[in-house]
Amino acid sequence: MSEKPLVALRGIEKRFASGVRALGGLDLDVRQGEFLSLLGPSGCGKSTALRLIAGLSEPNSGAVEWRDGARPEIGFVFQEPTLMPWTSVAKNVFLPLRLQGVAWRDAASRVREALAGVGLAGFADAYPRELSGGMRMRVSIARALVTKPPLLLMDEPFAALDEITRFRLNDDLLALAAQLKTTVIFVTHSVFESVYLSSRIAVFAARPGRVTETIEISAPRVRHSDFRLAPEFSDYARRASAALDAASGARAA
Amino acid sequence: MSEAREAGSAADGPRLDERVDAARAWRARLVEIALPLAIFAAALGLWEAVVRLRQIPPYILPAPSVIAETLVKDWSVLSASLLVTLSITFEALIAATVGGVALAILLSQSKWIERAFLPFAIVLQVTPVIAIAPLLLVWLEPSTAVLVCAFLVAFFPVLANTALGLASTDYNLVDLFEIYRAPRWKQLVYLRLPSALPYFFSGLRIAGGLALIGAIVAELAAGAAGQGTGLAFRIVEAGFRLNIPRMFAALALISATGIAIYGFFTALSTMFLGRWHESAGGRER
Ligand SMILES: Nc1ncnc2c1ncn2[C@@H]1O[C@H](COP(=O)(O)OP(=O)(O)O)[C@@H](O)[C@H]1O
Numbered sequence: 001m002s003e004k005p006l007v008a009l010r011g012i013e014k015r016f017a018s019g020v021r022a023l024g025g026l027d028l029d030v031r032q033g034e035f036l037s038l039l040g041p042s043g044c045g046k047s048t049a050l051r052l053i054a055g056l057s058e059p060n061s062g063a064v065e066w067r068d069g070a071r072p073e074i075g076f077v078f079q080e081p082t083l084m085p086w087t088s089v090a091k092n093v094f095l096p097l098r099l100q101g102v103a104w105r106d107a108a109s110r111v112r113e114a115l116a117g118v119g120l121a122g123f124a125d126a127y128p129r130e131l132s133g134g135m136r137m138r139v140s141i142a143r144a145l146v147t148k149p150p151l152l153l154m155d156e157p158f159a160a161l162d163e164i165t166r167f168r169l170n171d172d173l174l175a176l177a178a179q180l181k182t183t184v185i186f187v188t189h190s191v192f193e194s195v196y197l198s199s200r201i202a203v204f205a206a207r208p209g210r211v212t213e214t215i216e217i218s219a220p221r222v223r224h225s226d227f228r229l230a231p232e233f234s235d236y237a238r239r240a241s242a243a244l245d246a247a248s249g250a251r252a253a
Numbered sequence: 254m255s256e257a258r259e260a261g262s263a264a265d266g267p268r269l270d271e272r273v274d275a276a277r278a279w280r281a282r283l284v285e286i287a288l289p290l291a292i293f294a295a296a297l298g299l300w301e302a303v304v305r306l307r308q309i310p311p312y313i314l315p316a317p318s319v320i321a322e323t324l325v326k327d328w329s330v331l332s333a334s335l336l337v338t339l340s341i342t343f344e345a346l347i348a349a350t351v352g353g354v355a356l357a358i359l360l361s362q363s364k365w366i367e368r369a370f371l372p373f374a375i376v377l378q379v380t381p382v383i384a385i386a387p388l389l390l391v392w393l394e395p396s397t398a399v400l401v402c403a404f405l406v407a408f409f410p411v412l413a414n415t416a417l418g419l420a421s422t423d424y425n426l427v428d429l430f431e432i433y434r435a436p437r438w439k440q441l442v443y444l445r446l447p448s449a450l451p452y453f454f455s456g457l458r459i460a461g462g463l464a465l466i467g468a469i470v471a472e473l474a475a476g477a478a479g480q481g482t483g484l485a486f487r488i489v490e491a492g493f494r495l496n497i498p499r500m501f502a503a504l505a506l507i508s509a510t511g512i513a514i515y516g517f518f519t520a521l522s523t524m525f526l527g528r529w530h531e532s533a534g535g536r537e538r
């Protein structure tokens with residue numbers, strides 16, 4: 001890739017006050033327009049890396065270098081839907097715009113569009129507790145995308161959902177990301193999910209967290225469930241698993 | 254999405270089984286209200302019967318019917334006192350709410366402020382009001398002293414609950430506000446205050462009861478000075494005159510006031526939190 005990466009993590013070190021070395025020698029380029037999965041066992045520092053990119057914490061050393069000098073607008077989706085329970089679905093999706101000083105009058109149509117995009121057009125006035133887990137996660141995604149950010153960060157967003165709901169959300173996320181041309185960084189500990197979604201997988205090793213291998217998935221960006229059954233899918237899955245095994249071995253070495 | 258469509262189709266109109274469910278809910282509601290009322294009525298009946306059968310004189314234990322009679326007969330005196338007690342309670346409560354919320358917001362601004370002020374609030378909390386009341390009566394006019402007393406007891410639950418609510422905001426939401434670079438005041442208004450609301454209301458419910466207790470206790474202390482005209486003063490006065498039925502009548506009014514205050518704040522809290530918080534209203538099973 002000759003193009004400059006959208007964001008580059010260079011020699012990142014992150015220690016917590018507890019003494020845990022969450023990240024050490026982490027190097028990672030994120031390319032414009034890709035769907036990048038951070039794949040690794042739980043506790044290996046994926047969330048920490050994502051939070052550094054989001055600007056929610058600072059590395060002890062190393063740098064987060066943005067192509068355009070500063071972090072662009074981002075959307076962030078947590079493992080839990082993280083909605084405000086006291087207000088309606090529409091007002092939850094409105095939040096990022098409200099924080100930018102947009103008035104509800106001007107935001108209403110964008111909110112409606114974002115909700116339609118995640119298939120929740122009829123639920124604008126519902127309250128979060130009235131929705132299922134999958135629907136809440138859809139609201140969370142609508143909220144992250146309502147500003148049409150160039151970069152979307154997702155931290156194991158579907159880990160708590162059942163498989164049927166997760167597969168459906170996988171497909172819808174791929175369609176949305178392609179439609180909005182958003183760069184996505186997606187944290188997961190599922191090999192299959194990372195292969196299904198990504199254009200590239202960064203495999204993490206633990207203690208300290210770092211990228212040991214990246215795997216390009218050169219299948220078309222918008223995929224359908226038959227991809228899960230394709231021989232290339234299992235090839236990629238095998239490669240990703242092997243990379244994970246190698247990474248966990250790398251700790252002992 | 255098919256998931257969304259399925260859920261949407263249910264909202265067309267009440268189906269038969271939904272109406273049956275509604276009827277069942279009504280019956281459950283009725284039992285919930287009727288049962289305690291029936292038991293209360295039975296207890297009153299038993300009391301009445303015991304007093305009559307054993308011919309207990311009213312200056313020892315008046316029958317409920319005698320108390321009711323006294324309530325009607327002395328209503329002009331008692332209602333005036335009720336009004337005094339109520340206005341003290343609510344003035345104290347309003348002051349405690351404003352002061353408690355304001356201080357909770359201040360404390361939430363910095364750990365240092367919190368460390369500096371919290372001990373004072375706690376000292377106030379753990380000191381029984383009855384012990385402060387005589388001192389307040391020396392310093393202040395009796396009516397002001399009663400008000401301050403009621404304020405002091407009502408203040409802490411509002412402060413403590415609101416402070417806890419402000420501090421237990423979902424930290425992911427706090428992160429989200431930071432990601433969108435929201436200024437502090439927006440975080441307070443759009444995030445911390447709304448998420449503290451359920452805590453605030455439970456504080457308010459406790460404070461409502463305590464304000465009444467504080468007003469009564471201070472009045473009892475002041476009553477010896479012969480100045481008060483609230484319900485507690487009526488109790489002291491009736492005691493001196495051995496007018497036991499009136500004592501019970503005033504006591505009944507105090508109880509009713511306590512219940513009304515609790516009911517009022519529960520209703521208020523349901524009104525504000527009804528659609529989003531588990532503590533308000535029932536959870537559908
Ligand atoms: N705020 C924190 N304070 C102390 N230790 C932390 C904190 N956040 C994460 N850690 C530690 O850093 C390591 C990496 O955590 P995390 O990035 O959450 O892993 P992952 O998301 O891959 O499961 C873990 O050992 C975790 O306990």
Ligand SMILES: [Mg+2]
Nearest residue numbers: 046047155156
């Ligand atoms: Mg994590």
